[in-house]
Amino acid sequence: MLLKPMAAHEIAGNWGTVMLPIREDDSIDFVRLEKIVDRMAALGLNGIYTNGTAGEFYTQSEEEFIRVSELTADRCHRHGVAFQIGASHMSPQLSLERIKRAASYRPSAIQVILSDWFPLQDSEAIDCLKRMAEAADGIGLVLYNPPHAKRVLTPEAYGRLKKEVPGLVGIKCAGGDAAWYEAMKEHAQGISVFVPGHHLASGYARGAHGAYSNVACLNPLGAQQWYDLMLTDLPKALELETRIQRFMADYIAPFITRHGYCNATCDKLMSVIGGAADVGCRMRWPYRSIPASEADRLRPIAYELMPEIMKA
Template sequence: MKPMQAHEIAGNWGTVMLPIREDDSIDFVRLEQLVDRMAALGLNGIYTNGTAGEFYTQSEEEFIRVSELTADRCHRYGMPFQIGASHMSPQLSLERIKRAAAYRPSAIQVVLSDWFPLQDDEAADCLKRMAEAADGIGLVLYNPPHAKRVLTPEAYGKLKKEVPGLVGIKCAGGDAAWYAAMKEYAHGISIFVPGHHLATGIALGAHGAYSNVACLQPLGAQRWYDTMLTDLPKALELESRIQRFMANHIAPFIMQHGYCNAACDKLMSVIGGVADVGCRMRWPYRSIPASEAERLRPVACELIPEIMNASA
């Protein structure tokens, strides 16, 4: 499988979440079943070790097992895949990138070191070293709203000039002016935005999503993305209902009850019922009770049946 160029990184990508046992260990039997199922669904791609994959809790041995398992299944199915090699330590991230490159993924996902926010020259130096470690495989930079430094379109453009191997980003997106600035400064970078904003993003110039909607129902999210390419007004109408569901029934867990984003991603996977992941988060993060998924499933089925009722 060849590494992807920026223009090839597009669409609906589903995340590999970790099934966690009562003793806080990863259930690799269930994980293998999950990856097998996702790799066979026909998504645009899947990826490991993002926020919902709880990369920040994994030992290096666990990182290797998750990466190897995913790479093996995706190569078998011919499924594009990316490996998240992020780590709070830039030194450990470099080692993860070197390991990830050996699996020949479509791209490798990274974060900038941010215990102290990096200045422009430090950020460029960080990504240059990461690109060298990636051995010709493109980098996708995670720059979420909770990053200590949220990059501007101009900053992305500077990084792209310094690091040609930067092929994609995951970010919050923005308004029409933000997309216009990205078009001016950040040519050659694939823009991935939050899943529940994807139709609007596609209309303005985004390329895809590492999708929270795919956490809920990966095949439903894929069919929604396919609709964006053929009937954008229809996709935008569905987006309005997806956003209503997120705002009214998912966001309160974060805004009012203080759960982390990944806990909501796992909750949505249980609501959708496609993957045997469960709501359990790894210590020290709190888990949303599974009873909330039972409560919200009929709400989701009524509000967004096109997502919830998709089947292979």
């Protein structure tokens, strides 16, 4: 089944990330990866995506990028599942080449970052995204703008980018307070707004459209059922969010704030806690990996706090 690119209003819900199983020699285990993608594509998620932060795009060779993208595109077209290809790279020139390659797989959208060495001024950011949109050949762009980006964009800046680059259909960002959401409604119309997974219910209540979800790292099916609950019983979904956030704040965030691990390491740890996919805790060099014993320690706590997520 050949899928079509998505318009902004069609990009919504719970999207699961494709994480890389890494062998002891630091290579990608593509046999395990194929099984992971096959299972994810059959779960009934709103969509799946490759090469986000947890997908370790910043460590991949171009040959590896092609293999990961082709494998995911093939399985998603077979299953009729919406998918996005992450074509980000720290080099804008290499990112353009990845975007051109990604477009050939006809994904629902293509994820990108702004050039990442010096922060771009408005005119440079517009020029950057215009070139990327041209390379995308009619497929919409989703801009990753996380808190660790060199420049975190304002609602007004998103509006300027959308005005100049109609092909910008979505963003991934940290979200904000009530005033931020009101400003996004004013300035960023026509952009699908995705927020962190553990803030999805409260974000949805204020106007967010979905999440490229860290909660889906724990259990993609549980995260999907939680999103579906938001559509029918938002108060109940918000109550569950308070417990999800407690788990993240008390048991996951300290690995970053106290011990200095990178965010993607925590996503892999959560995948081992949940056990939904054979990803493993191992990160690619030069990033440190959280020991798998920590997953064994935290698993009972996760089941006690969030049985709706863990037992789905």
